[in-house]
Amino acid sequence: MSRSAVFLDEMGVGPLWRLRQGAAPEAAEAALADIVATVEVAAPVTVPAPVPVPVPVAATPPAEAPAPVAAVPAEVAVVADVAEMAPVAVAVVPVPAAAPDDTAWFDDAPAPPPARQLSDADIAALDWEGLTAAVAKCARCDLCKTRKGVVMGRGDRQGDWLMLASSPSRAEEREGRALPGEQGQLLDNMLKAIAVDAGRDVYITHLLKCRPLDDAGQERLPTEAESAACRPYFERELALLQPRTIVTLGSMAAAGITPGEKPVRGKVRQLGNAAVVATFHPEMLLQDETGKAKARAWADLCLAKSTHARG
Incomplete structure (x- = not known):
């Protein structure tokens, strides 16, 4: 088992997705290494929102193997899920206590006019x-x-x-x-x-x-x-x-x-x-x-x- 597979298995991410037959193993291995490095940095997330992970682009496969590289998007999705599940530190904003009813304005208000006296x-x-x-x-x-x-x-x-x-x-x-x-x-x-x-x-x-x-x-x-x-x-x-x-x-x-x-x-x-x-x-x-x-x-x-x- 490769180093990357061992690392992901220890994290409980799950089995690796293998490249389809004909894909370039060297390019996939390099992309997977970049993803693992990103996971090592993103795991202890403490920022208010998840940090976006750059998506590495796999090398162009040879002409004789036109099949698309499917392993890289799968690993990226796994890393995104891990980032979403990681604990997020939320900044606590103190809520000001409710101010008591202020009736000082009533004390300063002018007295009502006296009742009109009849002639x-x-x-x-x-x-x-x-x-x-x-x-x-x-x-x-x-x-x-x-x-x-x-x-x-x-x-x-x-x-x-x-x-x-x-x-x-x-x-x-x-x-x-x-x-x-x-x-x-x-x-x-x-x-x-x-x-x-x-x-x-x-x-x-x-x-x-x-x-x-x-x-x-x-x-x-x-x-x-x-x-x-x-x-x-x-x-x-x-x-x-x-x-x-x-x-x-x-x-x-x-x-x-x-x-x-x-x-x-x-x-x-x-x-x-x-x-x-x-x-x-x-x-x-x-x-x-x-x-x-x-x-x-x-x-x-x-x-x-x-x-x-x-x-």
């Missing part, structure tokens, strides 16, 4: 639903910066009686309801005493829809600017409701309903077509241990009832 003329054209929505997002004065909530009126929107307080208390702000709890229960009983159904013919609201607070977080009187900013909401409530009788609850409400006019208990005033009667706030009546304020409140309610009956 006095816009408020004067609102219906009940639009008025409630406008009060909820109002920013016509600085009370919007400290409030915990707004307090819109409640009750019968077609009622003949309007109960009017000045501004919400802490309890009213927390519950979002005018005169809740004991205050509301006492007012219902007062109205029931003069034969007025608080659940069917009465609407309750405030001149201001937000709770005024000082720097220490304590309740205070509203400023003129705050009262003026909120006045269009009350006037729209008044226009939609069109009550016959208004009962102001507390001195602040009595003074605020007609700015510049000093209220007097026991006297009927007019606001448009409505009669206005002043009395005590239910909170004050709850704190009255002598009963004097309650007696005066009863006289005020009787005056309001008789005035309402004449109107």
Whole structure:
């Protein structure tokens, strides 16, 4: 066995293909030697892709033996298979880790524009639903910066009686309801005493829809600017409701309903077509241990009832 055949047999390539009879043995032996040398170089392949192997051209056979040389292409195919089966070193490219969500742009983004504030003329054209929505997002004065909530009126929107307080208390702000709890229960009983159904013919609201607070977080009187900013909401409530009788609850409400006019208990005033009667706030009546304020409140309610009956 020749040296080339022994080498290929050790590699496990397989039996040699012999030249057909008549081919030039010297030329085939030389070509096979070149192929084996190529195999020795190509075996430890470490490049990313197989290295192309040059194809040696066999010597021209003699004229008397025109048969083609078949052994060389067969060996070349074997070498190509060996190159394809050889381990290939693949370059490892590190994959960058996924970057975390970057929300820094959100922090630097400009704040959305504030909701457009309605003018006095816009408020004067609102219906009940639009008025409630406008009060909820109002920013016509600085009370919007400290409030915990707004307090819109409640009750019968077609009622003949309007109960009017000045501004919400802490309890009213927390519950979002005018005169809740004991205050509301006492007012219902007062109205029931003069034969007025608080659940069917009465609407309750405030001149201001937000709770005024000082720097220490304590309740205070509203400023003129705050009262003026909120006045269009009350006037729209008044226009939609069109009550016959208004009962102001507390001195602040009595003074605020007609700015510049000093209220007097026991006297009927007019606001448009409505009669206005002043009395005590239910909170004050709850704190009255002598009963004097309650007696005066009863006289005020009787005056309001008789005035309402004449109107």
